Amino acid sequence: MLHTTEFALLRRVAAEQAERRAPSLVAAVIRGQDLLWHGARGIVDGTQDGPAPTIDTQYRIGSITKTFVAVLVMRLRDEGRLDLNDVLDKHLGGTSFGHLTVAQLLSHTGGLTSESPGEWWERAPGDGWPALVESMSAEQGRHRAGERFHYSNVGYGVLGQLVAELRGTDWLTALREEILEPLGMTRTTPHPSAPHALGFAVHPFADVLLPEPTPDAGAMAPAGQLWSTVTDLARWVRFLAGDTGGVLSPDTVAEMRAPAAVEDGAAWTTGYGLGLQAFRNSGRQLCGHGGSMPGFLASVVVDPATTTGALALTNSTAGVGVAALTTDLITLVDDYEPALPAPWVPQPAADAALLAMTGEWFWGPWPYTLRLLPGGWLDLSPQSGTGRSSRFRPDGPDTWRGLDRYYAGETLRVHRGVDGAVSHLDLATFVFTRTPYDAAAPVPGGLDLGSWPTNH
Template identity: 55%
Template sequence: MTSPFDTLLPSTERALLHRVAVAQSEGRSPSFVGAVARDGAMVWSGSRSCVDGHDPDADTQYRIGSLTKTFTAVLVMRLRDEGLLDLNDPLEKHLSGTGVGDVTIAQLLGHSAGLAAETPAPWWERTPGPVRPELADVLGDDPLVHPVGRLHHYSNPGYTLLGSLVEAVRGVSWEEALRGEILEPLGMTRTSAQPVAPHAGGWAVHPWADVMLPEPSEDLGVMAPAGQLWSTAEDLCRFAGFLAQGDDRVLSAASVEEMRTPAAPPGAGEWEGGYGLGIQLLRKGGRTLVGHTGSLPGFVACLWVSVEDGVAAVALANATSGPLTSVVASDLVRIVADAEPRFPEPWRPLPAAEVDQELLELTGPWYWGTYAYGLRLGSDRSVILEPLRGAGRRATFRALPDGGWIGLNGYYAGEKLRVVRRADGSVSHLDLASFVFTREPYEQGDAVPGGVDEAGWRGL
């Protein structure tokens, strides 16, 4: 039986197609494909083309450029989760002789290693891979242009190093690891390092005239992990579901969430965006979008996911410049999320096994000084501590096997929350990163740091 959530309303579909049509026309692209996924499944795709009756579809390959970097980052995270490396390891520990071995794997993933944005000339995206057969040809004589670890500076050579790292640790080519560890498990049968028909051709459109010429389609060689891949709208919708929810066959939900977490401060003037571990972050229209943009001569691409809305969008075009795929993909997410907002899950009581009297006794108001907080129970014996009025530090805490909890987000991420009991077993207070939460604000006899004035509360 078909779920009503497997399809979109006709009015929503028309708005989506209109947005794609405007993008193709105003962006002067030979063709443009858009697609939307909801909760991991593609629910709409549409396209426009300059050739009447020959529109591409969601199964047509386009080159996706730097979207490739996210796939490379997933391969690195898999090595971390298998215990074969640590993100804080220096590169030299696993890949020697690069000349930049002191940078860490995490810094490479988050573009904070201080490496140059591009390779030495000639322009690597428009020249064949054999022009630079070795990593030394990619890095050049002066690979570092910024202090290591200090700021975000996007680096294509950095992801070439990560691809070579994968090969060194796995003992197989980057392409073989990609196919066996990501593409096959996720069913991405139309994503490949080389174009497979049906695929679009890449074009350069003259900036001042409605004429165009074909762009070369080069095999990037050692630079492949930074931008080689071809894919389809349908395959990228599958990948979007993975970026939102994880997939234990590839990478756990917790590790994917780690990738979506900002890894370095944004550059000056970029406060609406950021970068995690191989994933771009964008804050637009009150939504947080995660994914990646991509471009190579003849193609531009974008994938954005709103995890909170359960909506993802793909935008693909075959022109070197013009179509604003990042803006279009974010607009496609907005159109669906605003017109057909996600239904919340039905409320259900906690499973009986997750509730006991000791936990229930901890719920209710607590006071950090005069700040009022409420503590309530979550699933799997987690707890949520949140301010009862005004601004404050809200956080969810995961239960630890040996008692207590650890913060998962916000100010208290990684901090431990524990219950402190009196000699008779009754609860004295909560200890959170040395902060004391008591049942009453500054109650006499409570364990308030610095003590409480003996005269107590008073008026003027």
């Protein structure tokens, strides 16, 4: 990177560490396959002359743990082991909230209480699953299921147990075997392994530190137990951008990134998908997750459109703006050194039958363009304006499934005449024809034989 870019990034990290009195702070920027830059300030053990953080220093990452649990759940979905609309009771009985769906637990829309009953779970040794279930009465529902976004750490404790139930092993074993090992994330663990930072609370009115405990959270561990490093989290940022290494379909990760609920209403600057936080910042839609546990704060954020991402880790309980820091680092890099678009390359050949389908189609009187994409995918978009459009993936003979935007999940079907030629397209009952309101196509509503007024 340019020296000016690197200095601007280090200046931002240094200012955050000094002004917010972080014992230590380490950050990094990622783009595509590369860890472009990393920088660090401070001391990891709270002394005045101890070691500085490196990209291999472990920090507790708190609720970033939830993103890993969500991926485990989505793997089960993609394998057909569960459906996101399944109620919890179908797979994990004995709770007072078995009517909630898997999707509601993933997106924090089930209405469950934010924290487990009893002691502050983040600073106390955790109990097992039976104790958590026993503590959760029906009164722990704070909102009607599906009513609104309400962040629930408990919900992810439940999802961790759901993974264990369906895999026949504990969620940590599933995590290691299904995600960490395939991605080469060898320094992401449930407990600290040297070298690691010590967690501290910084006194609000004096420059002194109080060590924070880091107990095992028991049944609540899926909500925030993990420790990780810059190196490992850089790989996770790449994963969230779509470089999944075969662990999950990139389409499924894109599904996870889409906001299922927003946190700030009409403003829509922050939302939540299926295990991932969504952000809108300066015209970009970012995704990732923050994390906080006593003694630690963390943030991972990426712009999937450019694959530019950032992460930040600190060993302070509160007061360090890691979320703002990561978005600022992305902005600095994209402003100073914007990513170049991938070069266009031609395809070696095109399917003749698909190529014949491309071009102009009409929904009623409105012109659309059908384009052929690599892999036999299609793009159907209005020729002007911002009307309904989508990309479509092949889903069988003469059928495609919508991937995004208005027609996501809907089926596009090609209809043919007796001669085998394409007569019209049917998309969720909307009929697309080669000419406006083609009389030969089954357009409902009385077309008066489909004739437009003409002079004879």
